[in-house]
Amino acid sequence: MAAHTAAMSMSKILHPFLGGRLGNTAKVFGRTLSSHKNKTGNSPPPAKYGGRHTVTLIPGDGIGPELLNHVKEVFRFCCVPVDFEVVHVNSAVETEDDINNAITAIRRNGVALKGNIETKHTMLSFVRWLTFVPSFVPLCLLMSVGLLFISDTTTHLYANVMHCQSLPGVQTRHKNIDIMIIRENTEGEYSNLEHENVSGVVESLKIITRTNSLRIAEYAFQLAREKGRKRVTAVHKANIMKLGDGLFLQCCREVASDYPDLTFDSMIVDNTTMQLVSKPQQFDVMVMPNLYGNVVSNVCAGLVGGPGLVPGANYGRDYAVFETATRNTGKSIAGKNIANPTAMLLASCMMLDHLKLYDYASMIRNAILSTMNETRLHTADLGGQGTTSEVVQSIMRVIQSKGSLTSEL
Amino acid sequence: MAGTAWRSAILNLLKQWGLSLYGKDKIKAQEVSQVVGALKKESLQPRTFTRGIHTVTLIPGDGIGPEISTAVMKIFEVAKAPIQWEERNVTAIQGPGGKWMIPPDAKESMDRNKIGLKGPLKTPIAAGHPSMNLLLRKTFDLYANVRPCASIEGYQTPYTDVNLVTIRENTEGEYSGIEHVIVDGVVQSIKLITEQASQRIAEYAFEYAKNNQRASVTAVHKANIMRMSDGLFLRTCREAAEKHKDVKFNEMYLDTVCLNMVQDPSQFDVLVMPNLYGDILSDLCAGLIGGLGVTPSGNIGANGVAIFESVHGTAPDIAGKDMANPTALLLSAVMMLRHMGLHGHAQKIETACFDVIRDKKALTKDLGGNSKCSEFTDAICQRVRELV
Numbered sequence: 001m002a003a004h005t006a007a008m009s010m011s012k013i014l015h016p017f018l019g020g021r022l023g024n025t026a027k028v029f030g031r032t033l034s035s036h037k038n039k040t041g042n043s044p045p046p047a048k049y050g051g052r053h054t055v056t057l058i059p060g061d062g063i064g065p066e067l068l069n070h071v072k073e074v075f076r077f078c079c080v081p082v083d084f085e086v087v088h089v090n091s092a093v094e095t096e097d098d099i100n101n102a103i104t105a106i107r108r109n110g111v112a113l114k115g116n117i118e119t120k121h122t123m124l125s126f127v128r129w130l131t132f133v134p135s136f137v138p139l140c141l142l143m144s145v146g147l148l149f150i151s152d153t154t155t156h157l158y159a160n161v162m163h164c165q166s167l168p169g170v171q172t173r174h175k176n177i178d179i180m181i182i183r184e185n186t187e188g189e190y191s192n193l194e195h196e197n198v199s200g201v202v203e204s205l206k207i208i209t210r211t212n213s214l215r216i217a218e219y220a221f222q223l224a225r226e227k228g229r230k231r232v233t234a235v236h237k238a239n240i241m242k243l244g245d246g247l248f249l250q251c252c253r254e255v256a257s258d259y260p261d262l263t264f265d266s267m268i269v270d271n272t273t274m275q276l277v278s279k280p281q282q283f284d285v286m287v288m289p290n291l292y293g294n295v296v297s298n299v300c301a302g303l304v305g306g307p308g309l310v311p312g313a314n315y316g317r318d319y320a321v322f323e324t325a326t327r328n329t330g331k332s333i334a335g336k337n338i339a340n341p342t343a344m345l346l347a348s349c350m351m352l353d354h355l356k357l358y359d360y361a362s363m364i365r366n367a368i369l370s371t372m373n374e375t376r377l378h379t380a381d382l383g384g385q386g387t388t389s390e391v392v393q394s395i396m397r398v399i400q401s402k403g404s405l406t407s408e409l
Numbered sequence: 410m411a412g413t414a415w416r417s418a419i420l421n422l423l424k425q426w427g428l429s430l431y432g433k434d435k436i437k438a439q440e441v442s443q444v445v446g447a448l449k450k451e452s453l454q455p456r457t458f459t460r461g462i463h464t465v466t467l468i469p470g471d472g473i474g475p476e477i478s479t480a481v482m483k484i485f486e487v488a489k490a491p492i493q494w495e496e497r498n499v500t501a502i503q504g505p506g507g508k509w510m511i512p513p514d515a516k517e518s519m520d521r522n523k524i525g526l527k528g529p530l531k532t533p534i535a536a537g538h539p540s541m542n543l544l545l546r547k548t549f550d551l552y553a554n555v556r557p558c559a560s561i562e563g564y565q566t567p568y569t570d571v572n573l574v575t576i577r578e579n580t581e582g583e584y585s586g587i588e589h590v591i592v593d594g595v596v597q598s599i600k601l602i603t604e605q606a607s608q609r610i611a612e613y614a615f616e617y618a619k620n621n622q623r624a625s626v627t628a629v630h631k632a633n634i635m636r637m638s639d640g641l642f643l644r645t646c647r648e649a650a651e652k653h654k655d656v657k658f659n660e661m662y663l664d665t666v667c668l669n670m671v672q673d674p675s676q677f678d679v680l681v682m683p684n685l686y687g688d689i690l691s692d693l694c695a696g697l698i699g700g701l702g703v704t705p706s707g708n709i710g711a712n713g714v715a716i717f718e719s720v721h722g723t724a725p726d727i728a729g730k731d732m733a734n735p736t737a738l739l740l741s742a743v744m745m746l747r748h749m750g751l752h753g754h755a756q757k758i759e760t761a762c763f764d765v766i767r768d769k770k771a772l773t774k775d776l777g778g779n780s781k782c783s784e785f786t787d788a789i790c791q792r793v794r795e796l797v
Contacts, residue, residue, distance in 0.1 A: 173567035189583075189600070194637040200604035204638040206583070210594030237685075243588040244598040270688050274696030277671060278566070291631075295689055298664040302671035326668060 053355050056105045056112040057084040062329030063339040064090075064115020070341050070392045071113065071348045077396050080352065080360045085109060090117055106319060113351055114323040115344075118331070157314040158212065159219045160185045160293065162325040164300040164310055169373035170382055172305050179300055180285045182223065183293025184216040185314060190290045208244040208289065213251035219315070220252075220287035221259045232256065234266040235288035235296060248289055273299055301326050308340025308381045311347035313354075320354050322347040333380075337387045340379040342368060345395070367398040463749065466518045467494040470528025472723025473733035478528050480735040480786040481742050484761075487790040489797070490746065490754040495522065499530065499541055511544055519549065519714065524749060526742055527718040531725075546579060551708035551716060552606065553613045554579045554687065557744065558694040561703055563767030564776060568697045570675040575694055576617060577687020578610040579708065584684045602638040602683065604645060611649035613709060614681035618656045621747075625657035626650070629666050629682035629690065642683055666690065670697070695720070702775050705740035707748065715748055717741040731781045734773040736762065739789075761792035 057072075059065040075082055087102040106112045160183040166175055193205040217234075224232050234252040238245040249266055256264035267275070269292045275282065276299050288296060301310045312325035324343040333339050345368055352361035371377055371394045378384025379391060469478040485492055497515040504510045519525055532540040545551065554577040560569050587599040611628075618626050628646040632639035643660060650658035663686050669676060670690070674697055682690065695704040701721040708716045719737035727733060739762055746755035765771060771788040772778025780788075 190634050192634070192636075194635065196637060200641075202602045202638045202641050204600040204602070204635050206598040206600060208596045208598070237688075240584050240586070241588065241598050243590060243596045247594075247596050270692035273667075273689055273693040274700065277568070277693060277696040278700065291685075292689075294631075294664050295667050298667040299671055299693070302668045306672060307668060326664065328665065328668075 052081040052083055053111070053357075054083045054085055054109050055351065055355075056102075056109045057086045058089050058102065058112060058114040058117075059086065060115030060117040060329065061090045062116060062118065062331045062334045064117070064329065066335065066337075066388065067339060067341050067344040068113065068115055070388065071344055073392065074345065074364060074396060074399075075348070078360060078364065078399060080357065082352075082355070082357075084113075106321070110319055111351060111354060112319075112321045113348055114321055116324065116327050116329045118329045156186050157316040157319060157321060158184065158186050158215055159315045160297075160312060161223065161315065162297050162300070162310060162312045164297075164304045164325075166304050167309060167369065167372050169369075169375060170305040170309065170378075172303065174280050174303055177280045177300070177304055179280065179283045180223065180227070180229065181293065181297050181300060182216065182220040182285065182287045183297060184212060184287075184289050185293075186290075187212050188290030206241075206244060206291075208247050210247060210251060213248045213289075214255060217252045217255035217287060220285060221255055221262060224262055224285045225259065229262070229285045231263040231265070231284040233272075233283060233286045234264070235269050235272050235286055235292050236266060237269050237292070238266075239268060245289070252287065269295070272296060276300065276303065298326055306340075306381045307343065308379065309342050309346075311343050311350055313347070313350050320351070322351040322354075337389060338380045339388050340381050341388050341391055342372065363399060363402065364395070367395045367402070370398055371395050462491045462493045463524070464493045464495055464522045465745070466515070466522045466525040467496045468499055468515070468525060468527040468530075469496060470723065471531040472529055472725045472728040474528030474530075474723065476729070476731065476782055477719070477733050477735035477738045478526075480782060481526070481738050483786055484739065484758060484789055484793065485742070488754055488758050488761075488793045490751065490758070492746075499545065501539075501541060501544060509539060509544060511541075511548055516548060519716075523713050523715065524745060525714075525716040526738070526745055527716055528738060529719060529721055529723045531723045545716065546708070549710040549714045549716065550580070550712075551710040551714070552578065552580050552609055553709040554691070555617065555707045555709065555744075556691045556694065556704060556720075558691075558698050558704065560698050561766060562763060563769060564699045564703060566697065566699050568674055571694065571697050573674065573677040573694060574617070574621075574623065574679045575687060575691040576610065576614045576679060576681045577691055578606060578681075578683050579687075580684075581606050582684030584688075600635075600638060600685075602641050604641060607642045607645035607683075608649065610681060611646045614646075614679060615649055615653040615656055618679045619653065623656070623679045625659065625678045627666075627677060627680050628658070628660045629663055629680055629686050630660060631663050631686075633662065639683070646681065663690075667693070670694070700775075701737065702734050703736045703740070705737060705744045707741065707744050715745070717745040717748075731783055732774055733782045734775050735782060735786060736766070736776075757793060757796050758789075761789050761796055764792050765789050 057068055059068050072084060085105055087105045089099060089102045162181045162183070164177060164179045164181065166172060166177045187207050187209060189204070189206045191205055191207045193207070194202060196202050220232055224230075232252075234249055236245040236249050238249050252264070252266070256262070269288075272286075272292075273295065276296070280300070280303055286296065297312075301307055304310060307324065307326040307328055310325035312323055314321045314323070324347060330339055345364065349361045349365045349368075352358070352364070371391060374394070375384060377386040377391050377394055379386050379388065467478060467482075469475045482494055495518050497512075497518050499511045499515050501509045502512055510516075527545075530541040532542070555574060556577075557574045558571055559573075560566070560571045581601045581603060583598070583600045585599055585601040587601070589597055591597050614626050617623070626646075628643055630639040630643050632643050646658070646660070650656070663682075666677075666680070667690075670693060674694070680690065691706075692701075695701050698704065701719075704720060706718055706720045708718065710716070719741055721737055724733065739758070743755045743759045743762075746752070746758070765785070765788045766776065768788075769778065771780040771784050773780055773782060773785050778785075
């Protein structure tokens, strides 16, 4: 089951020397995961004390730190009741202890805003860590007892949601794009189970489970209904991977039958990419497994104007992490004040929506959109010559001119 | 004159090897073929068939296949290309032992001619046999799928400066077809990457770049996530790059390639990648230039076999109505001519085709016009005559 897979992956993480698959040696006790009647993002915002929320902030690498500083600046300016707890996880992290501390901080606060972290090829990527964190049993206890106890309240950040929308002020080849992409975040091709049985022959396993597929499909349809969307498209390659993607597709169909108000159809991934570059307006909500999600979300981000404009969010049952949609660290433009702050600021607005601070969210969002309309403020990735600080200053000016904020506390 | 040149070359080589055609050192048949093979230099270089007519196996296919094949044959005749067509059918038959295979006369023809041109084949659902494309791939070990994508002037798409080639490993990777149900509700799919196949495709990519005057090769991978499998692929690409220092090599993550491809496709040249990424990216690039109706494609196999094909479907709804667009098959045939070294004819036919599309006077329905397939073909023939 998914718990078993999670257990295997966790044991791999905790016992790096053993490598391989510990399926035989680690005893796994787990309650079978009951079907989640999972509602999207309505878990009460945790860590709220005295009316102020605490959010974990992970600056990351590359342009992450400077952009998150700008976010802090804008929040301070708007008097947003959010305090940031900064946790440093980046490619300089050497041991797994630091990562564990970061995860504990996220668990404590329940919400995080994250810059992109470069994946060192030797350590498991931080995002992978986030998706497989067991909830409350201390890890040292687990290791000493030699057992892994996975309860059914895991912090799997199982849904990655990205909203690609054409922004009016940005010149792109295609107009009027409005696509929501929901990508399964925990399994599929990114299971990290690889082995070399014979020298020169490597096998990599792609795992698809019924539980996770049902869960992500439920999430997608719920979200589509909440946002008033009409059509959900499942992207797959079931003509070749008949069992794997076939299972995914079957689960989507099952969930679709519970939502007769929404149209459901499916499309093969190569046809999808072809349609995306010729007629992207036909897509509404798309749901897909991990790898195709990676490809399609990057294609869509490129279509609406680039990685600097699109925010992304990772939702689990109890936790949420917000970041830019495409996980590029932007090493080459770090520290030069030319990065586009839009994606990170829009991600922080998504976070405010999650914390139910809707007024602040729409205030900042509207300011961002009206700033985008001014071409002379476009940063280098949009073909302009503006600097990051100019854009942020302009956003704050727009917020100020709208009045209202400082009097509302 | 040419014949005696060949003969003396063979005799010289034989003398060099201490063999002779006469007397007690009479050589055997295998040795002769070895010599001939050495002379022909079995390599991935475009073969020179400048002497005489070359025979090519033609597989018309289903649906619109026959009519577009006829169109291509007509254009080649007008262009006076030294090609003789040998038509074969490839419906699957069940051989001894119940194993599905292609008809033996098709196989024999392909093995003899080494070059093939194929129209679209339909895969009937629940027919009991695997898809024909898969059978062909397995029979001839077609390990590389090459798709050159260049923007067609005259067929407007939002992307005007595309000029790249995708080279996709066609035998293993995610499409190995090995899947099992571990427990009810958990399915495992195996992605297989082998050093041998990766080496083969990497070598081919660099050879292709060299033979077609391409400046750089980019390996597309996801080795940060799939460390061992894509890591192996990447390593073999790097090793091949070491051997071909005259071609630039760089590597890029799949998501970065996708992101940049839709923003600025002009930055890419030759892309080499494993099976799944290749499938997605090659269709993405086809979409950039206008779709599968105008995209050529070639499959390179072991032992010098090469099958060029159109990758669109059989379009049963317009079959037989003289509405089909032969551009994809025609451009694939042009690719075939280039592979054989007949660059002059290839250039002529390609220019004629692009000129007709640019003129916009006789376009088929999918290209935005109202003409019939035969009218489009005649327009190209006319243009070819003018260019001769």
